[in-house]
Every structure is written in structure tokens, then in C-alpha cells.
Amino acid sequence: MSTGVARGRLSEERRAWRKNHPHGFVAKPETAPDGSVNLMVWHCIIPGKAGTDWEGGNYPLTLYFTEDYPSKAPKCMFPKDFFHLNVYGSGMVCLSILNEDGWRPSITVRQILVGVQDLLHQPNPASPANYDEYELFVKDPAEYQRRVRQQAKQYPPLV
Template identity: 70%
Template sequence: MASGGIARGRLAEERKSWRKNHPHVRGFVAKPETLPDGSVNLMVWRCIIPGKPGTDWEGGYYPLTMQFDDNYPTTAPSCRFPAGFFHINVYDSGAVCLSILGGAWKPSITVKQVLVGIQELLDDPNPNSSAQHRCYELYKKDMPEYRNKVREQAKRYPSRM
């Protein structure tokens, strides 16, 4: 089987597993992209990550795109929020900076584990791996303003897809 076939086979299994056993927290969504002709593109998933209850992220349902290449699961998917997303570990482009999406990636990591890991990262950022200088500065020097910006962003993403 060609590597692209291996990737698609694994993603078909991930989709099946997600349907049976997605995170029990209300609001998580992960589904392959539907093309205009009605076919499914397993290589691009449209996801929603809910803000964790009891945090400044609560109430937001954050859109994320997971893009897989033909080498998946040997290589991690790329994960992107919308451009300009406010978070220390998200580049201005929306790309997520998370260890399990880079050097700590293992082929056994599932879509579910990636999404739950990103949800954890929202409220528990890694300031030692800053991707946005303005977020980092607020986080370190003006936590009330940082938290205010997070709550404002949650209001911009009020519902699921």
C-alpha cells in the first residue's frame, strides 16, 4: 500500500473511532472536510475545540483545521486556528506550536489526543515556546489584560459548526 493509502486508511479508522468515542465534553467536533461534490476529503478535518469549563476560554468554540499529509501517521498533522488567533503558542498564521505536533510526535497519537492536548494548551500555555510576542508580553507583564483578551476572543467564537 502506498504511503498515501496508509494515511487514508489510518484516518478512516480515526474517523470511525471518533464517532464511537469522542471526548465526552460537549462541543468537540472533528470531521473530514466535505467537498462541493459531496465526497469526503480524509486529509483535511474541520474541528471545534470547546473552551474548558471554569477557565477564561469557557464559552468559546474554537475552529481548528487539521491537515494530514501522505506520510501520516509517521508525521504529525498541521493544526491551525484562524489567522490572528490570540494565544502564546499560536503563530499569527494560526499554526499551533505544541510539542506533540513536532519533536514529541509519535505515530500512536490519535486525533482525539491532539484535540484534547490543544484544549489543555489553551488555558495552560507554554511561555517558554512563545509564538506571539504580544501575547507573551501580556502574559508575563499584564495578566489581567491577557485574561481580558482571552475572554473577548471567546465571545468571537460563540457557537459550534
């Protein structure tokens, strides 16, 4: 797949996002100090869903695209050591729509971000990425929820 396909698709995604995106979400390509835009890296904010333990947090997520996009999913990374049973210690998100078997080229940045937001409050214990968080989720759900609420305070609402 040529370089132009990935960047062309990402330009379309950027235009679509600017016109219509879910309330509270942020997704924008990286801007270099010289003002140039890198469409291959997007800095995003995912708001915690109202009525969940994630509420009140605005969680930073970075999307890393390759020249193979949209044939291959981007890597989605929270900060290192982000607390969630489906997030590796490196920050990489483990979500079915992002793996090789679940990815479809028609999946959009919007769908990825909404899917990650859903994963936050509806973790998948059948596919844990972090065993310690998984154990806590299964054996001490109250402590897991407390840690989630504590983490939400580390990522306060955008002003």
C-alpha cells in the same frame, strides 16, 4: 509510506471518533460540494474548558494531514491572528506533541484536540510562538485574560 497508510489510518480515526469523542468537540473530514470526503483535511471545534477564561468559546481548528501521516504530525491551524501566546500569527499551533521531537505515530486525533484544549488554558511561556501575546501574558496577565475572554465571545457555543 504509501498513500493508503495515511488514508487508512484516518478512516480508522474517523470511525473511532464517531463511536466515542469528548463532549463538545467536533472533528470531521472536509466534504466537497459534490459530497466527496477529503480525509486529509479535518474541520474541528474545540470547546473552551469550563472554569477557565476560555469557557463559552468554541474554537475552530483545522487539521492538515499529509501522505506521511501517521509518521508525521498534522499541521494544526486556528484562524489567522488567533489570540494565544503559543499560536503563530498564521494560526499554526505550537505544541510539543506536534513537533518533530514530540510526535509519535500512536498519537490520535482525539489526543491532539484534547492537547490543544489543554494548551489554550495552560499556555507554555517557555515556547512562545507570538511575542506580543507572550509579553502580555508575562507583564499584564489581567489584560491577557481579558483578551482571552473577549475572544471567547467571537466563537459562541454551537446551537
